[in-house]
Structure formats: C-alpha cells, structure tokens
Amino acid sequence: LAKTTQPISMDSYEGQEVNITCSHNNIATNDYITWYQQFPSQGPRFIIQGYKTKVTNEVASLFIPADRKSSTLSLPRVSLSDTAVYYCLVGDWGGGYNKLIFGAGTRLAVHP
Amino acid sequence: GAVVSQHPSRVICKSGTSVKIECRSLDFQATTMFWYRQFPKKSLMLMATSNEGSKATYEQGVEKDKFLINHASLTLSTLTVTSAHPEDSSFYICSARTSGSPDTQYFGPGTRLTVL
Numbered sequence: 001l002a003k004t005t006q007p008i009s010m011d012s013y014e015g016q017e018v019n020i021t022c023s024h025n026n027i028a029t030n031d032y033i034t035w036y037q038q039f040p041s042q043g044p045r046f047i048i049q050g051y052k053t054k055v056t057n058e059v060a061s062l063f064i065p066a067d068r069k070s071s072t073l074s075l076p077r078v079s080l081s082d083t084a085v086y087y088c089l090v091g092d093w094g095g096g097y098n099k100l101i102f103g104a105g106t107r108l109a110v111h112p
Numbered sequence: 113g114a115v116v117s118q119h120p121s122r123v124i125c126k127s128g129t130s131v132k133i134e135c136r137s138l139d140f141q142a143t144t145m146f147w148y149r150q151f152p153k154k155s156l157m158l159m160a161t162s163n164e165g166s167k168a169t170y171e172q173g174v175e176k177d178k179f180l181i182n183h184a185s186l187t188l189s190t191l192t193v194t195s196a197h198p199e200d201s202s203f204y205i206c207s208a209r210t211s212g213s214p215d216t217q218y219f220g221p222g223t224r225l226t227v228l
Contacts, residue, residue, distance in 0.1 A: 032214045043116075043205045043219035044156070051214070087155075099146060100207075100217060102156040 004088045009107040018075040020106050022088030025069045030092040033064060033071045038085045038105070047086075048073065083110045114140050116208050118220035125196055126228055133191045133223045135206030141186035142208035146217065147179070150203045162189045196227040 005023040012018045024033070032051050036044035048055055050062040050071070061074040075082060087105040115138040125131050135145055143164045148156040160181050161169040168181035178200075180192040189208075193200050207219040 034216065036219070041203065041222065041224065043118075043207070043222045046216060046218060049214065049216060099158055099161055101158060102148075104155050 004090060004103050006086075006088050006103060006106045008104060009109070011109050011111065012078055013111050014079055015077050018078050018082070018108060018110075020073045020075075020086055020088075020108070021070055022073070023070045024088070024090045027068050027090050028092065031068075031090045032092075033062065033068075034089050034091070035060070035062065035073045036087045036089070038087065044087060078108075078110045080110050080112065082108065084108060114138075114208070114210055114216070114218040116206065116218045116220040118204075118206055118223050120223060121221060122224045122226075124226045124228065127197050128195055130192055130194045131196055131225060133193075133204055133206075133225075135189045135191070135208070135220050137187045137208040137218075140208070140210050142189075142210065143186060144209040145183060145189040146207045146209070147181060147189075147191050148205045148207070150205060150222075156205060159191075193225065196225070198227045201225055201227045 032049055034049040035047040037047050038044040048057055048060045048062045050064055052064050055062045063072045085105040085107050087102055089100050117136045117138055119134045123131055145162040147159045149159055150156045158171050159174045162181045162183040164183045164186050170176045183189040203222050203224055205222045207217045209215055209217050
C-alpha cells in the first residue's frame with residue numbers, strides 16, 4: 001500500500017478556494033486515489049476518487065499529474081462547514097484492493 | 113451514494129461486560145467490511161478486515177479474542193467487544209466495500225463506546 005504525505009493543517013477563509021496536496025511517491029499502477037472528509041465524532045465521508053488527470057463532482061475536483069506521484073484536492077469557495085479533517089488514501093481499488101491505512105490527514109480550518 | 117449504518121451510535125457499559133456493535137450496508141452488498149477505532153484527535157486505526165462467510169483478518173496487535181467479528185451476511189458485520197475495560201473506550205467505525213471498478217469504501221457514522 002502506497003504511503004501518503006499531506007500537510008498536517010491548513011487555514012482558509014470563507015469563499016476561498018482550498019487546495020490540499022497529497023504526495024504518494026510509491027503509487028502502484030493499479031492504485032486509485034481517494035479522498036475522505038471527517039467531522040468530529042462522525043465516520044469519514046467519501047469525497048472523490050480518481051486514477052489520472054482530473055475528476056470533478058458536485059463538491060470537489062481532484063487533479064492528478066501524469067506521473068501520479070501526487071494529487072491535489074480542490075475545494076471551491078469553502079464555507080465554515082468545510083472545517084474538517086481530510087484524508088488522502090491510495091489503494092488498488094480495481095479488484096486487488098484489500099484495506100485502507102489512514103495517515104494523519106489534513107486538518108482544515110475555515111475562518112469567517 | 114452508498115449508505116452504511118451502525119448501531120448503536122453510543123453505548124455506555126460497565127467494566128467486564130460485552131458489547132455488540134452492528135454495521136449494515138443498507139443499499140448494497142458488501143463481501144468485505146472493515147472495523148476501525150479512533151482515539152480523540154487521532155487518525156483511524158484499522159483493527160480487522162471482515163469477509164462474508166469466513167474468519168476475520170486482524171491487524172497486528174489487535175486481540176481477536178477480545179474483539180470478535182462476525183460477517184454473517186452480505187449486509188451485516190458485527191463487532192463484539194468482550195469483557196470490556198475502560199481502555200477499550202473509543203470511537204469504533206466500520207466501513208463496507210462496494211463491488212465494481214473501481215470499488216469504494218463507505219463508512220458508517222461510528223459508535224462511541226464508554227466503559228465505566
């Protein structure tokens with residue numbers, strides 16, 4: 001399982017775009033990249049998943065460069081309710097995947 | 113998106129008793145479910161992988177006789193904390209893996225266990 005490295009914490013203000021970058025230098029060919037959001041005393045919530053290039057859904061975008069050794073989660077126009085911990089995980093989700101090992105995540109604080 | 117439920121959401125018990133936590137995938141079948149525990153301000157720590165119809169696989173350092181896991185159907189896995197002690201107090205979270213390409217893990221809301 002590829003290890004991931006993320007900033008421990010980030011601060012932002014309401015209405016700004018937030019980009020959280022995750023490094024995964026040892027990502028394998030079959031690995032996908034998935035991001036989760038977690039609020040205190042709740043289970044992680046799936047945000048977005050991708051393999052390469054760019055993926056966008058109603059809440060976020062995920063940018064993955066050609067070498068796939070990093071990825072960036074982009075949250076457009078954050079609000080106070082986006083204050084949470086964000087986890088980046090990589091794993092073989094295409095059938096060979098077994099388990100997720102969580103890193104420390106990035107603690108995002110959005111200020112008024 | 114896929115929904116995973118946990119029951120109970122919160123439980124308080126006396127030291128020495130056993131507690132069962134249920135994890136259900138509500139709108140999909142999950143051959144594999146996972147159990148995590150999380151301490152305050154810490155990340156999730158994987159405890160075990162639960163496979164339907166077979167024995168669970170425990171992570172190193174997790175006592176299988178202490179944390180009994182049963183995955184009796186494609187939508188239900190249970191975690192029983194046996195002879196609970198105060199140090200077992202924690203936030204327990206399950207997840208269920210969907211099938212497909214790629215597959216994805218969806219998490220339950222968690223269960224707060226407090227052992228007095």
